[in-house]
Amino acid sequence: MDFSPLYEIADQPGTKASGKSAKAPTVTLHVHVAPGAGKSAVVGRHGDALKLRVAAPPVGGRANEAARVLLADAFGLKESAVALVSGETSRSKRFSLAKIDLEDFERRLRLLIEPSEKPRPN
Numbered sequence: 001m002d003f004s005p006l007y008e009i010a011d012q013p014g015t016k017a018s019g020k021s022a023k024a025p026t027v028t029l030h031v032h033v034a035p036g037a038g039k040s041a042v043v044g045r046h047g048d049a050l051k052l053r054v055a056a057p058p059v060g061g062r063a064n065e066a067a068r069v070l071l072a073d074a075f076g077l078k079e080s081a082v083a084l085v086s087g088e089t090s091r092s093k094r095f096s097l098a099k100i101d102l103e104d105f106e107r108r109l110r111l112l113i114e115p116s117e118k119p120r121p122n
Contacts (some may be wrong), residue, residue: 003109005048006030010096021076024099028085029071031093035063040070042112049092050112073094075108 010026037053044051051119056066065086072079075097087093097105 003106004114005023006045006050006109007105009102013058024101027097027100027102029097029103031067031071031087031095033063033067033091035066035091040066042070042074045113050109061088064093067093068095071097075100075105111118 001100007030008028008112010028012031029101030049032051034051035058037055040056041052041055043048043053052067052070054063054066054070056062068082069079071077072082075082077097077100081098081100083096083098085094085096
C-alpha cells in the first residue's frame with residue numbers, strides 16, 4: 001500500500017562522510033480530525049489523510065491540541081516535536097513531525113492504517 005500521499009518530507013536529511021544522517025527530517029502529515037468522539041484514537045485513512053477521532057470538542061483549539069498529543073503518542077515523539085501547520089478551523093489539517101526517523105515513521109504509519117490480522121470470533 002502506498003502511503004506517500006499522506007505525508008511530505010519537508011527537510012531531506014543530509015549525509016555525513018560516514019553515510020549517517022546529519023539531521024533527521026521533518027515530515028508534514030495530512031490529517032482528518034473528527035472532534036467530539038467518545039475516545040481519542042487513530043482510526044485509519046480518510047482519502048489522502050490519516051483519520052483521527054478526538055474526544056475534545058472543536059472549541060478554543062482543544063481538538064487541535066488533542067490531535068497534536070495523539071500524533072506525538074502514535075509516532076513516539078515528544079509533544080513539542082508536533083505542530084499544527086494548517087487547518088486550524090478545518091477538519092483537514094497538516095501537522096509537522098520534527099526530527100523523526102523515516103523508517104520508524106513509515107513502520108508506525110503502516111501499523112496505524114493497515115487492518116490487523118486478528119482472527120474473527122465465530
